[in-house]
Structures are given as structure tokens and as C-alpha cells.
Amino acid sequence: MTESSHNSLEDKLRRAMGIDLQTVGHNSLRNAVARRMRVLDIKERRQYYELTDGSAAELNELIDEVAVNETWFFRDNTPFLVLQRYARNWLKRGRGSCLKILSMPCASGEEPYSIAIALLEAGVNGPLFKIDAIDISYRALRLARRGIYGRNSFRGCDNFFQRKYFQKTKAGYVIAKYIKHPVNFLRANILDASLPILNNRYDIIFCRNLLIYLDKDNQKLVVSILDNLLVDEGLIFTGHAEPGAFADSVFIPAPYPKAFALTRRSAAVSKPDPADYNWQVFPPPLPVQPLLSTELDVVRDLADAGQHEEAMECCEQYIRRHGLDKEAYLLMGMILTDMDEPRLAIRMLKKVVYLDPNLVRAIDMLALLYKGLGDDNNYRVFKQRAGRVAARKQSAGKVSE
Ligand SMILES: C[S@@+](CC[C@H](N)C(=O)[O-])C[C@H]1O[C@@H](n2cnc3c(N)ncnc32)[C@H](O)[C@@H]1O
Known part of the structure; x- marks a missing residue:
């Protein structure tokens, strides 16, 4: 592949998913292209490059290769405690008929399923909440819908949850049907002007570990999309390196240590009570580095x-x-x-x-x-x-x- 065709493939990916290849690493694109060429048995890079010109399906395959799908259950832990606190207060106030939650991007499903488990553990029953879970990667969504996980997906939580909500089989740990039920998976590009959820409003949004891969303009765009999607007193959870992307926006950090949460400046958020952080329910995570x-x-x-x-x-x-x-x-x-x-x-x-x-x-x-x-x-x-x-x-x- 010549330098210029490589560059325009980068442009194409940037347009298709907003990703800044500086952050993902240029080698990751080269490796992704090499893997696709191997699968398609294509020898010439130019031939592969021409294929992505004419085929949306192949561009999606390449997106799947480049996307960083790394995720695990109860990642960062504390956001799920703060979610429980929010949900308990929501129940007490008797507000609305259904708590609406968005997990975007959801990768292979560990995040939205963790949300469902956290809510059930907090006493919010299945019919009282709905989770929309969105990702651009078809491959990740296939795994999410399948709901069968290997040990690596449990590196962030105690096996109490594994025993309670999963069945161990030869194929892996199969998530219980009633955890899958409230989660609605959708394939979409968060930056797409016709994002199918644009008319929805969510009480809680998990938008974690995507902004770091986007360039500044697309980060701003996502922050304004989140502003449209969140109810007035809602909460957004980001990844630990991402709150900076919300500087100079309508959002400010919420007063929950280690939750990487944001609210609107205008929202009335009470200081957390340490009792809300019930470590009996969510024990501290296991070491993150997998064996x-x-x-x-x-x-x-x-x-x-x-x-x-x-x-x-x-x-x-x-x-x-x-x-x-x-x-x-x-x-x-x-x-x-x-x-x-x-x-x-x-x-x-x-x-x-x-x-x-x-x-x-x-x-x-x-x-x-x-x-x-x-x-x-x-x-x-x-x-x-x-x-x-x-x-x-x-x-x-x-x-x-
Ligand atoms: C590292 S995972 C984050 C998963 C989960 N939120 C977490 O923090 O564990 C990043 C995900 O972003 C998805 N993604 C990348 N660009 C996207 C876009 N433009 N729209 C929607 N999803 C995107 C990737 O497919 C990948 O599954």
C-alpha cells in the first residue's frame, strides 16, 4: 500500500468511526489490513485498498479489526455503586415508570449486563429499567447478544456474580436470560447524524473508553450529543482518562470519588453518603492484569x-x-x-x-x-x-x- 492510499484509508476510517489513528497507533491499521488481506487471500495491498472503496461491508470488517473492544464486567467498580445510589433515590422519589440507561459504546456487552446486575442488586426489578446498548462493531455485538464469556471478562469482579448470574458450560459462562432481557443492543455509529436513539432521553449514560480514541472535534460532537440525550438531573459516566473532554461544556464533575461521573452544572447533586458505597455488594476488583x-x-x-x-x-x-x-x-x-x-x-x-x-x-x-x-x-x-x-x-x- 502506498503512503497516500494508506493515508486515505485512515481518512476513510476517521470519517466512518471518528477514530484518531494517532491514539490507536498507525501499526494497528497496518496489522488490521494485513489480517483482512490474509482472510480474503489478497496479496496486493492496492487491491485491498480498492476493495474498501467499493464495499461498505469490507469497511465494516476493517472497523471491526481496528476497534479496541477491550472491556470486562464491573470495570472501574465505583460507577456501578453510584448507579445503585442513583437508582435507589429514583425509586424513593417514585419518579417515572422506567429508568432509562444508555451504554454507548457497549463493546461485547459486559458493561450493559453489569448495569443490569447492579440494578437488580439495588432492588430495581427488571420491568422498572431499560438499557439501550450501542456499538459500531458487528463482531462485538454478536458476542454481546450471545452472552457467553470467558474468564478474562470477570477480571473486575468477585466470582459471587459469576455464580449468581452465569451458568458455567464448556463454551464459557452463559449469562442468565433475565439479565439479557432488559438490554436492547443496536449497531450504530455514535457520530452518525441519524443515530437511531437521538429522540430518546436517558437518566444515566455510560460513555466510557471511547472519547480517548476520538479527535478533539469528534469529542466535542459526542459531548453535545450526550447533552441532548441526558435528562436534566441525569448522570454521565466516562472512562478515567476522559472527564477532560467535558471541559468548557455544560457538564461538571459530580462529587463521587473514583466514579468519573459528570452532571449538568444546573443539576442539584447531593454529596454521597459513605454508606452508599457498599463494598459488601461490590468487593474490590481482582488485579486487572490477566494471567x-x-x-x-x-x-x-x-x-x-x-x-x-x-x-x-x-x-x-x-x-x-x-x-x-x-x-x-x-x-x-x-x-x-x-x-x-x-x-x-x-x-x-x-x-x-x-x-x-x-x-x-x-x-x-x-x-x-x-x-x-x-x-x-x-x-x-x-x-x-x-x-x-x-x-x-x-x-x-x-x-x-
Ligand atoms: C474499549 S471499548 C469500551 C467498552 C465499554 N464502554 C468499557 O468501557 O468497557 C470501545 C468500543 O467503542 C466502539 N466504537 C469505536 N468507535 C465507535 C463509534 N464511532 N460509534 C460507536 N462505537 C464505537 C468500539 O467498537 C469498541 O467496542
Whole structure:
């Protein structure tokens, strides 16, 4: 791809999702394009670039690749305590028939489902609240609607919630139907002039961890959209690095430490009572940094349960977050073998061998895959190589891998 076509692809993405590639990193676009080209088996970058010109569907695929979907249940914790306080006061005042909440962007659903759980725990019953949950990523919304999560999604909360609201299955933790019920997922671009919720009014808006990826103009645009969507005495929750985007607006920080909440200047907000912060209900979060091996365990569980596409998706996300990783590529090779995609499996396993030329298991698998394809030459090459590496390891006293 030439520099100018790369730049105009950036422009296209900026127009399509408002994203500022300076913040996401230019490499992330290059990697996203490379992944799409691999999936489509396109060799020339120019050819891929022309494809995004003519195909809205392909641009959406690219958006899915570039979008940072990282999220987890009860992220930051305190916003959910403040939400409960708001909801209890709302109940006491007997205001309105239904508490309306917006989660935008909602990514793969952990945030809106956490909102639903927090409200139920605060004594607000299902019919008394509705949650609209919006994201631009089709892929993230598919996962959200499916409602099955791996361990990584629970890094922010105690397993009390896992036991109470999820059923453990081979495919992952399945969220209870009655938590899904009040959540209405919609695919939309927050910056779209025809955003389908523009006529709605919400008591609470969660708009977290999106503004940081937008340029200044689009941040301003989002703040004015939120102004239209929020009721007079409503609350907005942002990500911890985002309250600055509301400077010089109608919003000011609300007096709730660590909640990253904002209200209108004109709203009457009472100081919180420490008793509102009921840490018995929401225990402090577990360490945020996930154990790498645990993440790949989830992938193995998914693969064992035959959820091949989800497992592949998790591997790709893992590599996006942690960089090239032989274990992740090895897993992808095994999953693709199970999916009867020997050529794609070979590509992954070659990456493993590139990263670790002495991994006998991967070399053996390559030999077998070539044998299955009837490619006797390559079969012999890898079989002999596996033999040589194994012999070297044995003589060095390292028989096991
Ligand atoms: C890091 S996640 C945040 C999820 C959740 N709010 C949280 O804080 O855990 C960011 C999400 O923003 C979505 N996104 C990016 N640009 C968007 C846009 N223009 N309109 C709607 N969603 C967008 C991405 O698809 C991604 O799922």
C-alpha cells in the first residue's frame, strides 16, 4: 500500500468511526489490513485498498479489526455503586415508570449486563429499567447478544456474580436470560447524524473508553450529543482518562470519588453518603492484569467445546494485545486443523516455527498436515527436521517440551 492510499484509508476510517489513528497507533491499521488481506487471500495491498472503496461491508470488517473492544464486567467498580445510589433515590422519589440507561459504546456487552446486575442488586426489578446498548462493531455485538464469556471478562469482579448470574458450560459462562432481557443492543455509529436513539432521553449514560480514541472535534460532537440525550438531573459516566473532554461544556464533575461521573452544572447533586458505597455488594476488583496462561486456557476451553470461530477470534485479540506469540499461533494451528483448513493451519504453524525453531510439536504437525495434502516433499522435509531437533534436544538432556 502506498503512503497516500494508506493515508486515505485512515481518512476513510476517521470519517466512518471518528477514530484518531494517532491514539490507536498507525501499526494497528497496518496489522488490521494485513489480517483482512490474509482472510480474503489478497496479496496486493492496492487491491485491498480498492476493495474498501467499493464495499461498505469490507469497511465494516476493517472497523471491526481496528476497534479496541477491550472491556470486562464491573470495570472501574465505583460507577456501578453510584448507579445503585442513583437508582435507589429514583425509586424513593417514585419518579417515572422506567429508568432509562444508555451504554454507548457497549463493546461485547459486559458493561450493559453489569448495569443490569447492579440494578437488580439495588432492588430495581427488571420491568422498572431499560438499557439501550450501542456499538459500531458487528463482531462485538454478536458476542454481546450471545452472552457467553470467558474468564478474562470477570477480571473486575468477585466470582459471587459469576455464580449468581452465569451458568458455567464448556463454551464459557452463559449469562442468565433475565439479565439479557432488559438490554436492547443496536449497531450504530455514535457520530452518525441519524443515530437511531437521538429522540430518546436517558437518566444515566455510560460513555466510557471511547472519547480517548476520538479527535478533539469528534469529542466535542459526542459531548453535545450526550447533552441532548441526558435528562436534566441525569448522570454521565466516562472512562478515567476522559472527564477532560467535558471541559468548557455544560457538564461538571459530580462529587463521587473514583466514579468519573459528570452532571449538568444546573443539576442539584447531593454529596454521597459513605454508606452508599457498599463494598459488601461490590468487593474490590481482582488485579486487572490477566494471567496470560489463563487467557489461552479460555481459548482451549472454547476450542474443546467446538466453538472454533470464537476461539480463533480470542487468539487474534490475544496477539493484538500481547504481540506475536508462539502459544497463540500454535493454538490457531490446532483449531484450523480441527476446522479442516490445513493450508491456513500450515501458515499459523510456520509462524510458530519462525518464533521457536525448536518446537518439535509444531514441526511434527506441519509434517502431518503436508502428508494429508499429499505433499510428500514437504512432509519429508519437516519429518526430518523434527527428527533432527528431537535428537539435538535429547543429547542436550531436554527431551520434554
Ligand atoms: C474499549 S471499548 C469500551 C467498552 C465499554 N464502554 C468499557 O468501557 O468497557 C470501545 C468500543 O467503542 C466502539 N466504537 C469505536 N468507535 C465507535 C463509534 N464511532 N460509534 C460507536 N462505537 C464505537 C468500539 O467498537 C469498541 O467496542
